[in-house]
Amino acid sequence: MKYGIDYLGGVNYREVIKKHHPRGMAAGVLCRASGWRNGITVARDLAKGGRCPVIRVHGLWHDSHNFTIMDLEPAREQAIRVARLAEKFPETKFFYSPWLEPGTRQRPCPLSLLRKCKKRMRSVLPKEVKVVMGRQMPHGISEVHHTIFGYGKLIFSFDGEDMFDSDVDMYKKCHTDALQFYGWAPIFNGKGYTTESISRTARVKRGYWPRKRHLKEVAKLLRKPI
Numbered sequence: 001m002k003y004g005i006d007y008l009g010g011v012n013y014r015e016v017i018k019k020h021h022p023r024g025m026a027a028g029v030l031c032r033a034s035g036w037r038n039g040i041t042v043a044r045d046l047a048k049g050g051r052c053p054v055i056r057v058h059g060l061w062h063d064s065h066n067f068t069i070m071d072l073e074p075a076r077e078q079a080i081r082v083a084r085l086a087e088k089f090p091e092t093k094f095f096y097s098p099w100l101e102p103g104t105r106q107r108p109c110p111l112s113l114l115r116k117c118k119k120r121m122r123s124v125l126p127k128e129v130k131v132v133m134g135r136q137m138p139h140g141i142s143e144v145h146h147t148i149f150g151y152g153k154l155i156f157s158f159d160g161e162d163m164f165d166s167d168v169d170m171y172k173k174c175h176t177d178a179l180q181f182y183g184w185a186p187i188f189n190g191k192g193y194t195t196e197s198i199s200r201t202a203r204v205k206r207g208y209w210p211r212k213r214h215l216k217e218v219a220k221l222l223r224k225p226i
Contacts, residue, residue, distance in 0.1 A: 003222040022219040026054035035203030047089035157182035
């Protein structure tokens with residue numbers, strides 16, 4: 001299992017990541033979310049710096065979690081960017097997740113649409129880049145967030161739950177077979193230090209971004225033996 005940090009709002013603190021990303025750890029990056037610049041630049045920084053062996057890139061995020069066939073082309077455009085990075089930095093292993101959290105428990109994204117999405121991404125990505133979908137699919141890699149459940153080949157992330165206020169060891173024990181295991185806290189999205197301090201501040205107005213010590217604290221929690 002490869003431990004990493006989910007820099008979902010990383011485009012807003014690029015310099016901190018460039019200088020202080022823990023060497024040898026994986027990194028998660030988000031490209032398109034309303035109110036922020038494209039985060040593919042963070043993936044480029046990490047690959048160029050040689051400090052990060054594995055990078056998982058999310059293509060698109062919708063606050064509603066409602067993705068449709070209209071989102072195939074925008075996700076494909078980001079996939080092309082990832083493909084270029086994979087070609088330029090072959091020593092870095094890339095994973096591409098076209099849609100971040102497609103659907104909700106009450107309204108899951110149709111499996112047929114996810115299959116179309118995966119097929120479209122595969123048409124532009126080199127075979128070395130693995131495609132990750134937001135739910136369990138036969139013979140594929142899925143991703144789960146702050147849950148003890150999950151099976152098969154998957155990536156785990158605390159995304160949505162403050163790892164500083166969680167039983168990290170418990171989650172690590174539940175997901176010992178995960179391909180990747182990402183740490184996350186609200187401050188990595190500019191929301192403040194804890195879940196209690198999260199506000200509804202618009203993305204473009206957020207200002208509580210992580211510093212060097214936050215990256216070190218996450219790395220320490222992840223690397224702690226269980």
